Amino acid sequence: MTETDAPRRRSDATRAAILAAARERFAADGYERATVRAIAQDAGIDPSMVMRYYGSKEGLFAAVIDVELVLPGLAEIPVDDVGTVLVGHFLDLWEHDSVLQTLLRVGVTNEAGAERMRGVFSGQILPLAERFVVTRADAARRAALVASQVLGMALVRYVLRFGPAAQMSRADLVAWVGPTVQRYLTAPEP
Amino acid sequence: MTETDAPRRRSDATRAAILAAARERFAADGYERATVRAIAQDAGIDPSMVMRYYGSKEGLFAAVIDVELVLPGLAEIPVDDVGTVLVGHFLDLWEHDSVLQTLLRVGVTNEAGAERMRGVFSGQILPLAERFVVTRADAARRAALVASQVLGMALVRYVLRFGPAAQMSRADLVAWVGPTVQRYLTAPEP
DNA sequence: GGTGTTTGCCAACGCTTGTTGACCAACGTA
DNA sequence: TACGTTGGTCAACAAGCGTTGGCAAACACC
Numbered sequence: 001m002t003e004t005d006a007p008r009r010r011s012d013a014t015r016a017a018i019l020a021a022a023r024e025r026f027a028a029d030g031y032e033r034a035t036v037r038a039i040a041q042d043a044g045i046d047p048s049m050v051m052r053y054y055g056s057k058e059g060l061f062a063a064v065i066d067v068e069l070v071l072p073g074l075a076e077i078p079v080d081d082v083g084t085v086l087v088g089h090f091l092d093l094w095e096h097d098s099v100l101q102t103l104l105r106v107g108v109t110n111e112a113g114a115e116r117m118r119g120v121f122s123g124q125i126l127p128l129a130e131r132f133v134v135t136r137a138d139a140a141r142r143a144a145l146v147a148s149q150v151l152g153m154a155l156v157r158y159v160l161r162f163g164p165a166a167q168m169s170r171a172d173l174v175a176w177v178g179p180t181v182q183r184y185l186t187a188p189e190p
Numbered sequence: 191m192t193e194t195d196a197p198r199r200r201s202d203a204t205r206a207a208i209l210a211a212a213r214e215r216f217a218a219d220g221y222e223r224a225t226v227r228a229i230a231q232d233a234g235i236d237p238s239m240v241m242r243y244y245g246s247k248e249g250l251f252a253a254v255i256d257v258e259l260v261l262p263g264l265a266e267i268p269v270d271d272v273g274t275v276l277v278g279h280f281l282d283l284w285e286h287d288s289v290l291q292t293l294l295r296v297g298v299t300n301e302a303g304a305e306r307m308r309g310v311f312s313g314q315i316l317p318l319a320e321r322f323v324v325t326r327a328d329a330a331r332r333a334a335l336v337a338s339q340v341l342g343m344a345l346v347r348y349v350l351r352f353g354p355a356a357q358m359s360r361a362d363l364v365a366w367v368g369p370t371v372q373r374y375l376t377a378p379e380p
Numbered sequence: 381g382g383t384g385t386t387t388g389c390c391a392a393c394g395c396t397t398g399t400t401g402a403c404c405a406a407c408g409t410a
Numbered sequence: 411t412a413c414g415t416t417g418g419t420c421a422a423c424a425a426g427c428g429t430t431g432g433c434a435a436a437c438a439c440c
């Protein structure tokens with residue numbers, strides 16, 4: 001998804017600085033409040049450079065969310081631990097990579113962000129659910145339930161910052177939420 | 191919270207039209223993209239009227255989110271049904287009142303919206319949780335978990351509009367999510 | 381019926397936004 | 411050393427934003 005072996009240019013450092021600043025601003029402020037001027041200032045360059053290298057603000061945003069986002073393979077872990085392991089992986093992803101934070105902040109008001117979020121859902125959670133049930137419709141429902149709990153957890157903990165949710169230890173969170181995800185994936189339909 | 195017996199003015203209809211238009215716009219577009227001009231056009235009046243009656247865009251937003259938001263009393267229902275009943279109430283609230291949609295859309299990027307959201311949490315879900323456990327810290331954790339699941343459900347269903355989540359029937363949703371909430375409220379600590 | 385207040389529109393302000401093009405310095409190559 | 415290419419700044423643009431003040435019509439009251 002991301003470019004790998006392009007010819008090295010002298011401006012690569014600038015490009016990277018812009019991208020890094022954009023990541024932080026979009027993740028912290030959402031699409032509208034993250035201005036091109038602010039991003040450029042963070043990157044220590046002129047706003048016009050953003051346009052030169054990314055075409056437009058929308059193009060810059062597209063570059064920010066155009067990253068591989070993969071949950072570690074859950075194939076080899078015991079079936080009974082899928083819930084807790086998945087929750088742990090999601091917490092890691094959330095805390096060490098700003099792209100999910102960006103997608104959530106932006107996806108709530110911006111259609112491109114929402115579309116990308118749906119893409120992550122279809123590409124990561126849906127295939128996971130399909131390994132546990134037979135019908136495609138059932139898998140879709142279960143994946144949606146998993147997404148609701150996992151995104152809801154991130155929402156109250158990292159975005160809305162509800163006190164209790166932000167203060168819960170990682171272990172507590174896994175112990176509480178893991179079984180929910182486990183049930184959504186493996187329990188018989190109610 | 192809302193004014194009740196003020197002297198009736200001739201402009202009450204206009205005030206109401208502005209408020210109604212603002213509710214829809216804020217709920218649909220979030221704070222930044224809901225412009226005063228667009229709201230005024232929806233209400234069929236001049237943008238300057240918004241300033242006259244609500245002081246500023248921020249004042250208008252404050253008026254929009256300044257509404258009583260109460261979950262129906264859950265005191266008289268059987269303890270074992272708390273989860274399913276609560277989820278049902280939340281779905282009703284979400285579909286018949288735009289204020290929660292507004293708060294979620296805005297709260298993700300706007301601190302005033304987030305603060306109001308935390309207020310709803312503290313005023314509605316926290317007291318509920320305190321009826322089921324003894325220590326205040328435990329209640330806070332459980333309330334946060336309930337909020338994460340319930341808001342996450344709303345997020346994927348009404349805001350991000352994940353296909354499977356949006357298409358699930360109300361009955362299915364209650365049957366799947368109800369037990370999760372029930373467990374968060376009444377299960378012993380893991 | 382005259383007078384003061386309310387309701388509404390209009391035009392404009394000052395500011396910020398994304399975006400553009402002119403221009404200069406540094407570099408690579410012959 | 412000369413020259414085309416690349417990297418970068420600067421100043422400005424048009425558009426949109428929230429916001430303001432003035433003015434005309436409609437109303438309320440004596």
